[in-house]
Structures are given as C-alpha cells and as structure tokens.
Amino acid sequence: MVLVQLRASNICDVDDAKETNTIDFRHMVGVEYHTPREVVRPPPSLTGTEAHHMAMTSTGLYRFSNATSPVVIFVSSEERCSLSARFFCTRFVHYFRWIGESVQLFVASKNFQDHRPAPYARQRDIWLQENHRCVSAALSYFDSDPKLGFAATPVAVIFTDCDCADARRSLVSALPADRSFLIRYVRFSEEWESHRCNSYRFIDVSLQRQALRASRSSGSIVCSSLTRFLNSMLPTLYQLYSEEPQEGAPGDTLKSFPPIFFTRHGQSEYNIEDRLGGDPDLTETGCVDAEDIARFFELQVKTNVNLFEFRTTVWGEDDDFEVWCSQLRRTQRTAQPTADILSHGVLKPFKSLNEIHAGICEDMTNEEVKLLYPFIQLFRHTDKVGFRYPDGESYVDLVRRLTPLLNDLNNCRKCVVVVAHQAVLRTMLSFFGGRPVEEAVHAPCPQRTIWVCTMNRLGEPRLAEIALSPRQSQDEGPGVSWEGW
Numbered sequence: 001m002v003l004v005q006l007r008a009s010n011i012c013d014v015d016d017a018k019e020t021n022t023i024d025f026r027h028m029v030g031v032e033y034h035t036p037r038e039v040v041r042p043p044p045s046l047t048g049t050e051a052h053h054m055a056m057t058s059t060g061l062y063r064f065s066n067a068t069s070p071v072v073i074f075v076s077s078e079e080r081c082s083l084s085a086r087f088f089c090t091r092f093v094h095y096f097r098w099i100g101e102s103v104q105l106f107v108a109s110k111n112f113q114d115h116r117p118a119p120y121a122r123q124r125d126i127w128l129q130e131n132h133r134c135v136s137a138a139l140s141y142f143d144s145d146p147k148l149g150f151a152a153t154p155v156a157v158i159f160t161d162c163d164c165a166d167a168r169r170s171l172v173s174a175l176p177a178d179r180s181f182l183i184r185y186v187r188f189s190e191e192w193e194s195h196r197c198n199s200y201r202f203i204d205v206s207l208q209r210q211a212l213r214a215s216r217s218s219g220s221i222v223c224s225s226l227t228r229f230l231n232s233m234l235p236t237l238y239q240l241y242s243e244e245p246q247e248g249a250p251g252d253t254l255k256s257f258p259p260i261f262f263t264r265h266g267q268s269e270y271n272i273e274d275r276l277g278g279d280p281d282l283t284e285t286g287c288v289d290a291e292d293i294a295r296f297f298e299l300q301v302k303t304n305v306n307l308f309e310f311r312t313t314v315w316g317e318d319d320d321f322e323v324w325c326s327q328l329r330r331t332q333r334t335a336q337p338t339a340d341i342l343s344h345g346v347l348k349p350f351k352s353l354n355e356i357h358a359g360i361c362e363d364m365t366n367e368e369v370k371l372l373y374p375f376i377q378l379f380r381h382t383d384k385v386g387f388r389y390p391d392g393e394s395y396v397d398l399v400r401r402l403t404p405l406l407n408d409l410n411n412c413r414k415c416v417v418v419v420a421h422q423a424v425l426r427t428m429l430s431f432f433g434g435r436p437v438e439e440a441v442h443a444p445c446p447q448r449t450i451w452v453c454t455m456n457r458l459g460e461p462r463l464a465e466i467a468l469s470p471r472q473s474q475d476e477g478p479g480v481s482w483e484g485w
Contacts, residue, residue, distance in 0.1 A: 021304040030462025069180040077188035085188040086115035090459035100149035106134035108160035113250040207241040232407040255309030258415035262451040265334040277362040294337035326353035335419040355421035359392025433461030
C-alpha cells in the first residue's frame with residue numbers, strides 16, 4: 001500500500017497485499033477549502049444627484065433594518081478553558097457559513113491561530129491595539145455589503161479577553177454610537193460565577209458541569225442559533241477541556257478524538273440503468289465494492305494503533321466503532337460487511353441519511369426527465385443548490401435535514417463510519433472540511449473511495465481521500481450519462 005501525496009488530496013491505492021495498519025491517521029493532510037478570513041469587498045458606490053448626500057449618510061447607517069442589526073459576539077475564557085473557547089469559535093463560524101450565513105472571525109492577537117488572546121490586565125496596551133484592530137475590521141466587514149443568508153444579518157465573532165467590566169466597556173465604546181448593534185458575550189470557565197447569574201447579554205459556559213446559562217436571546221435569530229449550537233457542542237468542548245493537552249501546535253491533530261470515515265454505497269442497479277433515487281439493490285459488482293470497503297477497515301482501521309494519538313490497546317475491542325447508513329437498501333448492504341467487522345454486525349440506519357428526494361422524477365432515467373420535464377435541467381443548472389424538485393427536495397432542504405445528525409456526529413466519542421449517497425456525501429463532506437456547498441454540488445463523490453476527517457486543535461477540519469484499487473470488472477453498463485445529483 002503506497003500513500004501518494006497529491007495537490008488535491010491524499011490518495012492511497014489499496015492493492016491485494018495483506019499489509020495491515022500502514023496508514024498513520026494522526027498525520028493526514030487535508031485540503032484547505034475554507035479560508036479563515038473572508039474577503040471584505042468595498043461597499044457599492046451610488047451614482048446620481050443624491051450620490052454625495054448618500055455617501056455622507058452611509059457612514060452612520062447600514063443597509064440592514066433595525067430588525068437585522070449586525071451581531072457582534074465577544075468570546076472570552078479563563079486560561080484553562082481557552083482551547084475549548086477557540087475551538088468553539090472556529091466550529092461556530094464554520095457551521096454558520098455552511099448553512100449559508102455571513103460570519104467573520106477575528107482574534108485579538110497578533111497570531112490568528114492563537115488560542116490565548118492578549119490579556120487585558122497584564123498587557124493593556126497590546127490588548128487595546130489588537131481589539132481596536134478587530135473592531136475596526138468588523139465594522140469594515142459590516143460595510144462591505146456581505147452576502148446574507150436566511151438570518152439576513154452579518155455576524156462578527158471576536159475572540160478576546162473581556163472578562164472584567166472595564167474591558168467590556170472599552171469594547172463597546174469602540175463601536176460607533178450612531179449605529180445599532182446586537183451584542184452577545186460568551187464566557188468559558190471551569191465553574192460559573194455567582195455574580196453573573198442575571199447578567200444581560202451573557203452566555204456562561206461551565207465546562208466542569210457541561211452546562212450553560214444564558215440570558216434571553218432576543219432581537220435576532222443569530223443569538224438563539226448561537227445558544228443552540230453551543231449547547232449541542234458541550235460534550236465535545238468538555239472532552240477538549242478534560243482530555244486534550246493545553247500545549248501544542250495549532251495544526252496538531254487532536255489526540256483524544258478518533259477520525260470520522262465516509263464512503264459511498266457500492267454500485268447499484270440504478271447506477272447502471274441511469275435512474276434517479278428509488279430504493280434499488282446492489283449489483284454483483286456493488287457487493288464486491290462492499291466487501292472491498294470492509295476489507296480496508298479490517299486491514300487499516302480496526303487494530304491500527306495510529307488511528308489517533310490516545311488510542312489504547314483495549315480501545316475498539318468492544319463497542320468503540322459505529323457504522324451509520326441510510327434506510328435504503330444500497331447503503332445498508334454496503335455497510336453490513338463493515339459492520340460485521342467493526343461493530344459486531346450492528347448497523348445504525350438514519351432517515352436523515354436518505355438520498356435527496358427527486359419528487360416527481362424519482363425512478364426516472366435521465367432521458368425520461370429530459371422528455372417529460374425539459375425545464376428541470378435548466379432550473380438545476382441555474383441554481384443547483386436552491387433548486388427543489390417538484391414534490392421533492394433541494395440541497396438547502398438537505399442541509400437542514402442533516403444539521404441535527406451532524407451535530408450528533410460531531411459529539412460522538414466513537415469512531416464512526418458513514419455510508420451514504422452522493423448528494424448526502426457532498427453536503428456532509430462540505431461540513432467536515434470539503435468544498436463549500438455551492439462548489440460541492442458539482443463535485444463527484446466516486447464509489448470505492450473513503451474520506452477521512454480529522455480535526456486540528458483550532459477546530460479546523462481536514463479531509464483526506466483514500467481511493468481503493470479499481471474494480472476488476474469495468475463494466476459499468478452502456479450509455480450511462482447521468483452526472484449525479
């Protein structure tokens with residue numbers, strides 16, 4: 001087995017040799033699709049007789065209404081909890097962008113990858129300099145006419161030290177008084193502070209308790225979304241706090257978290273017949289695909305001591321692996337051989353993992369869709385993410401359907417193998433470090449491929465690709481022209 005480093009991914013060609021545990025999953029190299037900082041565009045210029053007047057008034061007004069005032073989230077923490085706080089910032093920004101919202105992360109430190117921002121008490125001058133830089137950049141971001149999602153408001157997350165009242169007053173005073181903002185404070189600590197139990201605009205997180213206290217989230221759905229996402233991440237944040245070393249390079253792979261594996265189902269009858277959706281069974285070739293995938297996990301994962309840093313000799317012997325799939329036959333039959341090896345034959349089917357529903361086009365071939373509904377392909381090419389099949393689903397619907405399941409997957413202590421469909425994989429891989437959804441919908445997810453997601457200490461996902469050896473039989477069926485979902 002040879003690991004070949006390519007520009008786009010890690011590709012591992014699995015041959016027929018009986019080599020075992022040759023892959024070191026602790027040092028997988030992913031592709032950086034999500035840049036840590038968005039490009040801030042200049043605001044559009046206005047022309048006409050009112051141009052000068054509008055330019056003057058625009059310095060104090062946004063194009064957003066009072067109901068959608070820009071949101072500023074200040075995140076701070078005790079020193080012992082700083083890694084969990086920084087991890088949360090990255091994951092929240094990543095999640096909010098994934099669901100289509102506009103958000104930007106700023107770190108009050110000279111190093112963007114730092115998980116300990118400049119302290120207010122000990123480095124006052126540096127603190128003032130870095131926080132004024134962050135606030136100024138956030139204001140420029142708000143003025144840049146960012147693309148807005150369902151929440152219809154831009155969000156700035158500033159990771160800083162604002163534990164004391166003086167620091168918070170200094171931050172608020174840096175914001176223009178003639179503009180409307182929604183401000184929220186998130187503080188991570190080992191234990192709650194009694195004097196803040198009724199504080200306004202605060203979310204207090206106690207990592208020892210694995211719980212949070214929040215004041216009323218009024219004024220924006222962003223605040224309620226923030227609280228909901230933070231609550232869903234508490235198990236992961238507690239594991240970081242209790243098990244992960246506090247010292248280490250930002251790019252180091254997390255030592256106490258196993259990787260997450262994804263793969264597509266084997267060749268199905270509809271793949272050969274060029275049909276959409278449905279619940280077809282695997283072909284004979286698809287059954288071979290399933291066996292080869294299971295063989296990979298038997299040789300390279302089940303007993304691999306390099307699966308993650310803190311794996312022990314007893315981890316994985318009983319119930320430390322799970323195999324997830326959809327309720328459809330092609331994923332269940334693909335997943336079963338892997339489950340026989342990793343989880344004593346136990347599968348966990350989820351309706352959320354079912355393929356995107358094609359509505360009135362279910363079970364049709366590509367040619368039948370063109371003949372009966374010629375407008376559908378035109379609409380899909382115009383907006384593939386937002387297009388919803390009549391009586392069916394769109395990728396936007398798929399994102400909403402998968403969100404609760406992905407939050408559970410984020411928090412799972414076990415090593416999970418997800419066997420899914422192409423459209424579902426595109427969406428899930430985008431969440432775990434792949435291309436943004438707008439690009440992912442056009443990218444193929446080939447069969448006989450395994451994707452591996454690991455996280456670094458900052459919460460940035462890294463997605464590597466492992467390609468199994470080609471099928472012995474290349475008979476894919478005649479005339480297959482459908483390009484996928």
